[in-house]
Amino acid sequence: MKFSNLNNKNNNELNKFKDKLLEIQDFSKIYEKINNIWESRKEEFEYKFEVDITKDKGIIKNFPACIQEILSKLKEGQNLVHTERLYIVWFLNALKYPEEEIINIFSALPDFDRDKTGYQVRFAKKKGYTPYSCKTLKTYSLCLGKKFKDKLCLEGYFSRKLDIQKKISHPLFYVQYKQFVSMKKKEYEQNSQKKHNE
Ligand code: SF4
Numbered sequence: 186m187k188f189s190n191l192n193n194k195n196n197n198e199l200n201k202f203k204d205k206l207l208e209i210q211d212f213s214k215i216y217e218k219i220n221n222i223w224e225s226r227k228e229e230f231e232y233k234f235e236v237d238i239t240k241d242k243g244i245i246k247n248f249p250a251c252i253q254e255i256l257s258k259l260k261e262g263q264n265l266v267h268t269e270r271l272y273i274v275w276f277l278n279a280l281k282y283p284e285e286e287i288i289n290i291f292s293a294l295p296d297f298d299r300d301k302t303g304y305q306v307r308f309a310k311k312k313g314y315t316p317y318s319c320k321t322l323k324t325y326s327l328c329l330g331k332k333f334k335d336k337l338c339l340e341g342y343f344s345r346k347l348d349i350q351k352k353i354s355h356p357l358f359y360v361q362y363k364q365f366v367s368m369k370k371k372e373y374e375q376n377s378q379k380k381h382n383e
Pocket residue numbers: 249250251252318319320322323327328329330335338339354355356359
């Protein structure tokens with residue numbers, strides 16, 4: 186039997202199995218719920234692409250205000266509260282910032298201890314802690330979208346699929362969305378330049 190025929194056969198059987206499951210009322214309800222959640226979230230995955238910090242140093246301009254503020258405090262050697270320390274480490278780890286660079290960011294702090302900071306950065310990486318969501322950052326009063334009048338934080342983005350304005354829910358999504366938009370803008374400019382030269 187040809188591979189494509191085998192694939193079709195498997196798909197038909199899977200569909201039949203799915204239809205049978207959907208006849209069970211409880212399953213059908215759960216399936217519908219999952220489907221609705223997926224439909225409302227799947228567009229966000231289009232903007233998710235690997236951010237390679239070693240190749241794109243300009244990424245910092247695409248960081249949200251809640252991170253920019255902590256970075257400027259660190260630059261000035263201002264003390265940070267515990268949640269700010271955790272948040273910045275988890276955020277930079279999530280973007281695969283090199284360990285040494287994260288440690289150096291803390292070096293202007295009055296209580297800086299290279300070994301201790303290195304241990305904490307490595308520990309957080311090993312545990313795979315993910316940075317706080319916007320909702321949690323708001324409860325810690327670390328969200329600065331309002332203060333900095335950040336359009337993306339305040340108004341969200343337009344969802345082409347759902348035809349509605351959607352709020353952003355995570356600072357990492359903020360970075361990915363901004364990166365996506367600037368990548369598209371660059372592509373557009375390059376194509377226009379090419380056409381102009383032809
Ligand atoms: S909305 Fe989210 S990304 Fe924007 S400043 Fe607030 S916490 Fe940060």
